[in-house]
Amino acid sequence: MQQIPRHYIYLLLAGVVVWQLLAPMPLPISPSTATRGLYEAIRAVPEGKLIIISTDWDASTQAETWPQTEAVIHACFQARKRFVIMNMQPPMGVKLANDIALEVGKQYRARYGVDWANWGYKYGYGNVLMAMAKDIAKTIGDDFYGRPVTRLPLMQGVRSIRDIGLVVEVTGLAGVTEYWIGLIQGPYQVPFAAAYTAVMAPGYYPYLDSGQMKGMLVGAKGAAEMEALVRSPGKATTIMNVQSWAHLLIIALIVVGNLGYLLARGRREERRQ
Amino acid sequence: MNPEVAILWAGAIATLGVYTILYRENPISRLFEHIFVGLSAGYLLFTTWTQNLEGKWWGPMVHQRQWYWAFAPVVGLLFYFIYSRRLVWLARLVMGLFFGVAAGTTFRQFFPLYSPQIYKSFKPLLPQAGLVWADVILHHWIFIVILLTVMSYFFFSIPHEGRFGRGLGRSSLLGRWFLMIAFGAMFGNTVMARISLFIGRVQFLLKDWIGHYLSWFAQRAGG
Numbered sequence: 001m002q003q004i005p006r007h008y009i010y011l012l013l014a015g016v017v018v019w020q021l022l023a024p025m026p027l028p029i030s031p032s033t034a035t036r037g038l039y040e041a042i043r044a045v046p047e048g049k050l051i052i053i054s055t056d057w058d059a060s061t062q063a064e065t066w067p068q069t070e071a072v073i074h075a076c077f078q079a080r081k082r083f084v085i086m087n088m089q090p091p092m093g094v095k096l097a098n099d100i101a102l103e104v105g106k107q108y109r110a111r112y113g114v115d116w117a118n119w120g121y122k123y124g125y126g127n128v129l130m131a132m133a134k135d136i137a138k139t140i141g142d143d144f145y146g147r148p149v150t151r152l153p154l155m156q157g158v159r160s161i162r163d164i165g166l167v168v169e170v171t172g173l174a175g176v177t178e179y180w181i182g183l184i185q186g187p188y189q190v191p192f193a194a195a196y197t198a199v200m201a202p203g204y205y206p207y208l209d210s211g212q213m214k215g216m217l218v219g220a221k222g223a224a225e226m227e228a229l230v231r232s233p234g235k236a237t238t239i240m241n242v243q244s245w246a247h248l249l250i251i252a253l254i255v256v257g258n259l260g261y262l263l264a265r266g267r268r269e270e271r272r273q
Numbered sequence: 274m275n276p277e278v279a280i281l282w283a284g285a286i287a288t289l290g291v292y293t294i295l296y297r298e299n300p301i302s303r304l305f306e307h308i309f310v311g312l313s314a315g316y317l318l319f320t321t322w323t324q325n326l327e328g329k330w331w332g333p334m335v336h337q338r339q340w341y342w343a344f345a346p347v348v349g350l351l352f353y354f355i356y357s358r359r360l361v362w363l364a365r366l367v368m369g370l371f372f373g374v375a376a377g378t379t380f381r382q383f384f385p386l387y388s389p390q391i392y393k394s395f396k397p398l399l400p401q402a403g404l405v406w407a408d409v410i411l412h413h414w415i416f417i418v419i420l421l422t423v424m425s426y427f428f429f430s431i432p433h434e435g436r437f438g439r440g441l442g443r444s445s446l447l448g449r450w451f452l453m454i455a456f457g458a459m460f461g462n463t464v465m466a467r468i469s470l471f472i473g474r475v476q477f478l479l480k481d482w483i484g485h486y487l488s489w490f491a492q493r494a495g496g
Contacts, residue, residue, distance in 0.1 A: 007295070007296070010295050013468075013471070014475070017468075017471065017472055017475050018475060018479065021472075021475060021476060021479055021480075022479070058313070060470075061470070062473065063469045063470045063471075063472065063473025063474070064466065064469050064470075064473075090313070090317070091316065091317055091320035091321070091324065092313070092316060092320075094320075094324075095320075120324040121320050121321075121324040121325065122324070122325065123321060123324075123325050126378040126382070127374070127378075130378070141328045141329060142324075142328040144324070146323070146327075146328070178382060178386060179382070181382075181385065181386055182381065182382025182383070182385050182386040183378070183381065183382055183385075185385070186382075186384075186385020186386065186389070187385055197466050198462040198463070198465040198466035198469065199459075199462060199463045199466040199467075201462060202455070202458055202459045202462055203459075206390050207390070209390075209393060210389040210390045210392075210393040211389065211393070212389050212390075218462070219462065219465055219466055219469060220465070220469040220472075221465070235473075235476070238472075238476065239469055239472045239473065239476070242472045243465065243468055243469060243472060246468045246472070247464075247465070247468070250464060
């Protein structure tokens, strides 16, 4: 039982995934406090202030970060909050998030430049944020489509970071949160929330506990919870149904492996006696 | 061929090609890995130019006659003097500049990052207004015990001998157990993340790729 060939394990896992995608047996999804925190933070943004969605992810993590971004954008449109997309690294995120905003925006008849905009990929991490804190238009310059951001109606009255009501960082990249919290949330008291891939989320719970972070989405699970809150079940809800069954299989395999180990140890001890 | 169909086929072939690694190391999976790396690098170069350099450097230098921007790449190229023994000091000059900027930014970040977490670790250990014993024990006591025992695990300068040392040893052992539980939770999340990525790809293959043809056949049969 300890030496099941890995190919069989892969096949079993693939079988469970395909089975649940073709004939789903949905399990209930109840939003956690961390997810509710992000949802409430979006709704609490004062009129006239913008939300920044920093989409620091790419295709390699899109199974989790795509539905997270999609759910956050749904929440912004539903609450009638204006938002901008930006990205510091890797640059693919800004294009993928743009596609999501265009698609989701159709449902709410949102207009580019009025209800949302895309500031594009801005390289420079901390330097970009420190400059943005003082003068956003000068730091950003042109939007994703190469037009000066000062011409966007949404940018009227937006000068510095004080005109930002919330920063939501969606990322699969460790290290960017530290820039946002250390250079923007802490010094300027701009509310901050985040959506992380499940791998990196445990490292950021202390920021949630200390109140530096208003809310957090953890992997596809957090995205599915957000989809439940915005009442728009999508990719993450499907993933989580499948995920739960895949986890049951992995737990069963761990139990089988450990049973095999215990039985083998028992036999060894019998032989010694 | 319709470009959307071509994209679907490219995605499907690349996904299946990369997953051949599950059988064993092979040239097909290597080929798709290299294509992915090449595409990412090319995209990075393209977006760095269109989203940053074109508007912030090339435009002002060429169209607004801010000629002094021509010196920016000269400063950047100084890094390459690292390969010259005689002129390596030029590379050190520019590295020193970057170290200074990075150290200054890190120093500025440090206190806003960690001080709120330090304040929040001072939690009341007795019931207060709005806090009952159950809350205090469940949240605050457990937090403090874990915090202190895990911190004691990282005291390497005191030998675990004598009355105090043995006490520290027991506390550090408990701290190690708590760390193991935390690593277990992290590993659980890692498994969840990896399976999410796999489900995402299977979803693409089943619904977008095969699903596209199923709906096409269904339309044909219906029409």
